[in-house]
Amino acid sequence: MQRSTNRVDTGTGHVVVIGGGIAGLAAAHRLLATGLRVTLLEATDRLGGKLMTGGIAGTQVDLGAESMLARRPEAVDLARAVGLGDRLQPPATATAAIWTRGELRPMPKGHVMGVPGDPAALGGVLSPEGLARIAQERDLTPTAVGDDVAVGAYVADRLGREVVDRLVEPLLGGVYAGDAYRLSMRAAVPQLFEVAREGGSLLDGVQRIQQQAADRRQTGPVFQGIDGGIGTLPDAVADAVRAAGGEILTATPVLGLTRTTDGWDIRTDTRVITADGIVLATPAWSASTLLAAESPAASVELAGVEYASMALVTLAFRRSDVAATGALDGRSGFLVPPVDGRTIKASTFSTHKWQWVADAAPDLFVLRTSVGRYGEEDHLHREDAELVDVSLRDLAEATGLAAKPVDTEVTRWIGGLPQYPVGHLTRVARIRDEVAKLPALRVCGAVYDGVGIPACIASAHRAADEIAADLAGEIIATPTPVQGTRSEAGQ
Structure with a gap:
């Protein structure tokens, strides 16, 4: 039986945010601070996107992203604005290892996303031949990079493939689940791209980056988590949005967008919502579908964005x-x-x-593994039990761990991370140029300016500010943050 469609006229000064991940929620939060009315539509029954908590052996843990870069202010500032300032918590330890050549070895220090400034720190991780190859770098002629270059290709040309295969790949893979030989240096590691454009020695360039960071005397933690999990941030933002008068509708898929003489019609499966502006905070494939009629060129560009899938295997012992x-x-x-x-x-x-985590479950030891990267996703078709078993086998070989878990949880993130191949930022510029031709519609999210939480929030703020400026007819000042409903103690 066909469901009737009712038209809902919500008046002027109304913006609809499509997508309830952290970017969509941040956009809604920002828009409300400008005095606009906001409705957020999320197709699923859950907010937060790749930020999610869940239970393991009776303890709440992150089943998605677990930390956020603190050296960028956007995510930490948003957490504080919605009442989570007293729950911000840096990692208890940042001492990591790399499992390579059959052993767990200390992660070398003094690098930029795996690219070293001093090869002396790489003993044991690289072979003698690999170290000798790095030593030749200052004698090489400059490598041309043009408008963009793959991180892996450039670093391999300067320092040899071992640096890429044993350092750059695992570090970049942890961020993008991607292939370093495809990833855009300009998009993924812009500091290195600027060094590459200057020409000369890459080793010297990395040392300059490190010295500049030291000169800035950056203090405080590099990363922050949240007591109870990063996955609690979306609900806190949602609470602040509702407290400020915003409307949030879950299980409300958007089926189409249509321009009207005075704004937009947003068609869901039950009704048509009118709006003066739209923020589209969805994955690329969804944005492509929704823009197909009104911006075919942007739709085609978005359809070309590829994604990597991965699984997280959480184990409690x-x-x-x-x-x-x-x-x-x-x-x-x-x-x-x-x-x-x-x-x-x-x-x-x-x-x-x-x-x-340690305090919440003093009798447990919780760890997690990740499986899957771009082009190597066959493992994700395995049953949950198989992913648990293969994780335990690899853990046993790496660490000697022989214990059996008391609980397990497998979380699949299908199409979880957009890929940033060479030329990605040029593609993003074309998308934004086409979208800007539409009245009061903007895009935001992990596709555009970075996959990390602060980058997604910054993308949302940009979209919200531009929409507010469009609707006001002038550039507006930075809005006053919407305060949350939770305790601000300890800030």
Whole structure:
């Protein structure tokens, strides 16, 4: 039976945000601060996108993103604005390892996304031949990079493939689940791209980056988590949005967008909502579909964005069983170079890394592994039990861990991370140029300016500010933050 469609006229000064991930929620939060009315539509029955908590052996943990870069202000500022300032918590330890050449080895220091400034720190991780190759770098002629270049191709040309395969790949893979030989240096590691454009020695360029960071005397933690999980941030933002008068509708898929003489019609499965502006905070494939009629050129560009899928395997052990084996030390976890042919690409020892996890479950040891990267996603078709078993086998080989878990949880993130191949930022510029031709419609999210939480929030703020300016007819000042309904104590 066909469902009737009712038209809802909500008046002027109304913006509809499509997508309830952290970007959509941040956009709604920002828009409300300008005095506009906001409705947020989320197709699923859950807010937060890739930020999600869940239970393991009776303890709440992150089942998606677990930390946010603190050296960028957007995510930390938003957490404070919605009442989570007193729950911000840096990692208890940042001592990580790399599982390579059959051993867990300390992660070398003094690098920029795996690119070293001093090869002396790489002993044991690279072979003598690999170290000798790096030593030749200052004698090489400059490598032309043009408008963009793949990180792996450039670094391999300057320092040899071993640096890419055993350092750059696992570090970039942890962020993008991508292939370093495809990833855009300009988009993924802009600091290195500027060094490459200057020409000269890459080693010297990395040392300059490190010296500049030291000169800025950056203090405070590089990363922050939240007591109770990063996955609590979306609900806190949603609470603040509702408290400020915003409307949030879940399980409300958007089926189409149509321009009208005075704004937009947004068609859902039950009604048509009128709006003066739209913020489209959805994955690229969804944005492509919704823009097909009104902006075919932007739709085609968005359809070309590829994604990587991955799975997180969360395991809880009795702490006494882990201690008895002596298998794990105080590390936060380890990375795994794809070149070594393992199934897992990383493991995080959550009980070591996050004090709130240790405090919440003093009798448990919680860790998680990640499986899957761009072009290597066959593992994701395995049953949950198989992913648990292969994770346990790799963990046993890497650490000697022989204990059996008391609980497990497998979380699949299908199409979880957009890929940033060479030329990605040029594609993004074309998308934004086409979208800007539409009245009061903007896009935001992980596709555009970075996959990290602060980058997604910054993208949302940009979209919200531009929409507000469009509707006001002039550039507006930075809006006053919407305050949350939760306690601000401790800030």
